[in-house]
Amino acid sequence: MHTLExxxxxxxxxTRRLDLSCGLTEVPDEVFALADTLEVLNLSGNRLRDFPHQLSQLHKLQVLFAxxxxxxVLPEVLGDCPALQMVGFKANRIAHVPAASLPPALRWLTLTDNAIGHLPTELGRRPALQKLMLAGNQLTGLPDSLQAAQKLELLRVSANRLGKVPGWLTELPRLSWLALAGNALGWVCPxxxxxxxIAWPDLTHGPLLGEGASGHIHRVLATDWPHALALKLFKGAVTSDGLPEDELAACLAAGQHPSLTTPVARLTDHPTQAQGLLMPLIPAAHINLAGPPSLQSCTRDVYPPGFQLSSSLALGIAHDVAHALAHLHQRGVMHGDLYAHNILMDPVHGQARLGDFGAATRLPGDTPELRQSLLALEVRALGCLLEELALAVQPPSPASAMTPWHHESGTSSTADDSSADAAVQTLQALARACLSDQPRQRPTAVEVAQALQTLKP
Known part of the structure; x- marks a missing residue:
């Protein structure tokens, strides 16, 4: 964080990036002196109510957080910023989004946790729009113009007031990550x-294991429970994905599966009535398959430099995740956040587990056509993962030292090369099918899982 001094x-x-959080009520004039270099401006955590017209002087500005x-009101001057691609105004008091406030190069818009009841038609006229985060507002509908958003891949509209799912939504060719929970859709969900x-007083608390958008995760011991557990204690507020109670309901609907990190108990008797879930403690050897998307990648995960997988490990991960997703879809649950960064894997044995149900949506059991069309969107997310796994498969070579991403098979180099080629071809073929621009032509998650069942090493 930078200082005013x-x-x-x-x-x-x-500087190319400026971070200021110091109780500002107006943008300092000195910011505009950075016009020839400034690309990222972070003014979150201040007391700003508007931006001056000089903001458009920042002709290289690509990312703005506020x-x-x-x-x-979303400031109209944003629309005058020619290079601005990413706009983040989470947790303000925004009730009005003027058409003029939308930059022409808009790619990523975050308006989570505001009071927006209507979006302008012009939102669908931003051809680069790829990521749209609107959870925790008062939207009763989405502009029909969004059906022209052919590059839109991620949409968060949880915890709004939507009365129906627009027919065009399930036809968007690239939509892959969708969160709909917490709307008045009138769905009958199993x-x-x-x-x-498990009562709060019966827990012995250990260290903090991590923190996500919706809660903190602690290691705990529970009375009369044979093993240590992981407690996810919800923060209780709307997140970028939706509401904690919707995540809890989705977890309960998901049930148990060896390749899912679903809860085994729920927290009771918390002194402030906070909600929580207790899950099996994942062995320390497990690691996240990737990191979350960056400002540059937008909707795609970021893998470590030089990331490689053996063919057997890649197929094992694909097998486990596809079966976990098939299980969810059969239970009427759309995960909403099927990403490598939500997959924990054992780099030695190749076991993979899908977690984080913060964006999950329970789907209606009485409208099978709608249910299947929504699930077809998530199959595209599976296709993205399969594509990434295929790109990571490399035949072992003496020049590459063994890393956690490699898995020894004890076979000859020729056999390894052949195995790698076959794995890549299999993953690429399945990925192509899942990534079809025609959602109705994609295979189901069950069909993908069945195809991988016979190929798992």
Whole structure:
């Protein structure tokens, strides 16, 4: 985080990124002196209510964050910023989004946790739009113009007031990650199995294991429970994915599967009535398959430099994730966030587990056609993963040291090369089918899982 003193002294001259969070009520004039270099401007966590017209002078500005401020209207000057691609105004008081506020190069728009009841038609006239995050607003509908958003891949509209799913939504050729829970859709969803309760006083708390958008995860010991558990304690507020209670309901509907990290118990008797889920503790050897998308990649995960997989490991991951997804779809659950960064894997034995149900949606059991058309969108997300796995398969060579991403098979180099080629061809063929621009022509998750069943090493 930078300081006003640094900015005013000229110490930040030539910077490409500026982060200021110091109770600002207006944008300092010195910011505009950075016009020839500034690409990322982060003004989150201030008390801003508007931007001056000089903002358009930042002709190289590509990314603007202004979350946790006091905006009531999305500033129209944003539309005058020629290079601006990513706009983030989470947790303000925005009730109005003028058409003029949408930059022509808009690629990623985050307006989570505001008070927006209507979006302008012009939103569908931004051809680069790829990621749209609108959870926690008051939307009763989406502009029909969005059916022209042919590049839209991720859409979060959880915790709004939508009364129906627009017919065009399931026809979007690239939509892959969708969150719909917490709307008044009138759906009849199958109830999940209830879980046993574990009371807060019966827990012995260990270290913090991690933090996600919706909660903190702690290692805990429970009275009368044979093994250590992971407690996900929900923050209780709307997240970029939706509401904690919808995540909990989806977890209950999902049930148990060896390739899912679903809960085994629910928290009771918390002193502040906070909600929580208790899950099996994943062995320490497991690692995340990838990192989340970056500002540059937008909707695609970021893998470590030099990332490689053996053919057997890649097929094993594909097998486990496809079977986990097939299980969810058969239970009427759309995961909504099928990404490599939500997959934990054992790099030695190749076992993979899909987790994080924050964006999950329970689908209606009484409208099979709608249910299948929504699930077809998520099959495209599976196709993206299969494509990434195929790209990572490389035949072992003496020049490449063994890393956690390699898996020894004890076979000859020729056999390894042949195995790798076959794995790549299989994954590529399945990926192509899943990535079809015609959602109705994609295979189901069950069909993909069946195809991989006979190929798992």
């Amino acid at each position: 640094q900015l005013r002294s000229g110490a930040l001259a030539g 979350s946790d401020n006091e905006f009531e 109830a999940g199995s209830d879980l046993p309760g």
